Amino acid sequence: MAFEEVKENFSEAEATARSYIESSREFYKLKGFKVLMRGVMVFVKIASVGIMLIMALLFLSIGAAFWIGTELEKTSLGFLIVGGFYLLVGLLIYIFRHTLRKPLLKKFSEFYFDEI
Template sequence: MSLNNISENAENLHKSAQEYIEHNYDYYRLSAFKKITKGTTSMIMFIIIGAVLFGAMLLLTFAIALFIGAWLDNLGLGFLILGAFYIIIALIIYYGFRKTIERKVLVKASKDFFDGD
């Protein structure tokens, strides 16, 4: 092997390594962009759907509280009963399903983050 041949191989190796690094950098930039965009889109959809469902739930709650209050001939008692019902449901969800919800969120988030799909 001549010195010129070794020099050309070293130069080709350097170019190949440089191209590999550039392509790898571009890939990870695109991957990060995709994940950020997907997360942002999911968050926006969650906020929109949550706002609509919150409005519907609020109106439904008022209707039920008014119905219970009219049935008991005491509107305040109808709202109090419904408020207590929601507090009980919140406590059941918090103490009964907290670990299950955390686990499902962690599995879903890690799948989205590490799989890249």
């Protein structure tokens, strides 16, 4: 009799544990999907806005290069000046890349760990 009760309690405990593990697995699966999809959506938004900004910057740069070239009476100088400006901006970003890392890590860690 006592052996049957222990066996029954053990079976119930095993069933409860399996149910808990399965529920936990499904929960973390859904949570991971939610974080992944949020990341994908943020990437798509950033990519689409970024592409539009790059296109605008391209046309503004071409216009500025032609305008500077017209003012200096040599179009090639306008393009060289605009190109030099972008080289300078790229150099500054490279020099200060370590100061950019901390805010980016903080922002992405907040995004990821607040979701889990």
